[in-house]
Amino acid sequence: MKAMVVRAPGGTDVLKIEQVPDPTPGPKDVVIKVDACGVCFHDIVTRNGTLKYGVQMPVILGHEISGTVVAVGRDVRGFKQDDRVATVQRYHICGACRYCRSGHEPLCPDRKFTGDWGLVGGYAEYVAIEDDNVALVPDGVDLQDASIVACAIGTILNAIREVGRLSPGESALVTGAGGGLGMHAVQLARLAGAYVIAQTTSPAKAAQIRALGAHEVIVHERGADFSAAVKKATGGNGVDVAIDNVGSQLFEPIRRSMGIGGRWIMIGQLTGQFVPFNPAQLFLKNVSMLSATSTTRRQLEDCLAIVARGAIKPIVERALPLERAAEAHALIEAGKAAGRIVLRPNG
Ligand SMILES: [Zn+2]
Ligand SMILES: [Zn+2]
Numbered sequence: 001m002k003a004m005v006v007r008a009p010g011g012t013d014v015l016k017i018e019q020v021p022d023p024t025p026g027p028k029d030v031v032i033k034v035d036a037c038g039v040c041f042h043d044i045v046t047r048n049g050t051l052k053y054g055v056q057m058p059v060i061l062g063h064e065i066s067g068t069v070v071a072v073g074r075d076v077r078g079f080k081q082d083d084r085v086a087t088v089q090r091y092h093i094c095g096a097c098r099y100c101r102s103g104h105e106p107l108c109p110d111r112k113f114t115g116d117w118g119l120v121g122g123y124a125e126y127v128a129i130e131d132d133n134v135a136l137v138p139d140g141v142d143l144q145d146a147s148i149v150a151c152a153i154g155t156i157l158n159a160i161r162e163v164g165r166l167s168p169g170e171s172a173l174v175t176g177a178g179g180g181l182g183m184h185a186v187q188l189a190r191l192a193g194a195y196v197i198a199q200t201t202s203p204a205k206a207a208q209i210r211a212l213g214a215h216e217v218i219v220h221e222r223g224a225d226f227s228a229a230v231k232k233a234t235g236g237n238g239v240d241v242a243i244d245n246v247g248s249q250l251f252e253p254i255r256r257s258m259g260i261g262g263r264w265i266m267i268g269q270l271t272g273q274f275v276p277f278n279p280a281q282l283f284l285k286n287v288s289m290l291s292a293t294s295t296t297r298r299q300l301e302d303c304l305a306i307v308a309r310g311a312i313k314p315i316v317e318r319a320l321p322l323e324r325a326a327e328a329h330a331l332i333e334a335g336k337a338a339g340r341i342v343l344r345p346n347g
Contacts, residue, residue, distance in 0.1 A: 009049030037122030038064030062122030168193025
């Protein structure tokens with residue numbers, strides 16, 4: 001089959017189309033003909049070498065996968081040929097450890113992140129994913145939309161519902177609101193009943209972010225401290241919950257934006273940069289630093305149901321053929337994509 005392979009970290013020129021063997025199903029594998037694969041910032045930090053944890057090259061990038069089942073392994077229950085499916089961000093979990101057995105399978109020590117470990121990824125015509133990590137796509141949900149549900153919506157559901165416990169009437173700050181995660185965080189925070197404050201450095205995206213449900217959109221110059229605007233929007237209190245998709249670059253303004261007893265949920269880190277901070281500046285306000293990573297299968301199923309009933313719209317800004325993956329990476333690195341870009345390996 002045709003696949004986009006990265007053999008060593010580097011610029012977008014390390015993305016090369018190769019012919020690799022078709023996947024053959026192991027006992028638990030669901031072999032999927034890929035309809036769409038979302039391009040995540042995670043793919044960029046894997047490709048350029050910033051991310052090293054859990055990476056084994058050569059890799060086929062891509063963990064935001066939807067498609068049609070073409071074959072299943074002998075132990076697979078619940079999926080059959082021609083089923084429409086989407087995947088979480090992993091292709092293997094052990095299924096037996098304390099994390100797998102308690103609904104926290106993204107933390108399984110044996111997990112293999114799709115697109116990071118070996119030649120198993122969605123930038124290819126076919127991919128084999130173990131059944132623990134696959135969900136059926138409901139009727140009425142477009143496969144292209146379904147590809148990004150696990151990562152762009154499920155990660156936010158994990159952050160808001162399980163980790164941050166955002167409640168109706170609370171205020172929520174969404175950083176990087178014009179990005180793939182941010183646009184869905186705005187929608188989900190609004191659905192949760194929060195007063196939603198969105199931060200972006202892209203004036204061109206402000207109207208769209210407002211239309212997705214933000215009550216306030218703060219647009220500012222890159223590097224500027226936006227916390228005064230957050231304070232103003234919250235009557236001087238600061239926010240109850242921050243959903244941070246950006247990381248170190250915004251550390252100080254987010255810290256200043258937190259209200260007393262605020263929950264600061266970290267889910268994104270765009271650079272390898274470290275930040276110094278003084279713990280007293282957090283504990284004197286009882287601010288909690290929290291974090292969430294990727295998505296359980298249950299969260300994916302819940303998000304697909306939310307999308308099926310029209311409560312949240314997956315934002316796919318454009319679809320490109322697999323051969324144009326480098327162009328997708330360049331657009332995302334430059335912050336020029338308003339929502340997710342997806343690749344269509346089978347045309
Ligand atoms: Zn992703
Ligand atoms: Zn496990």
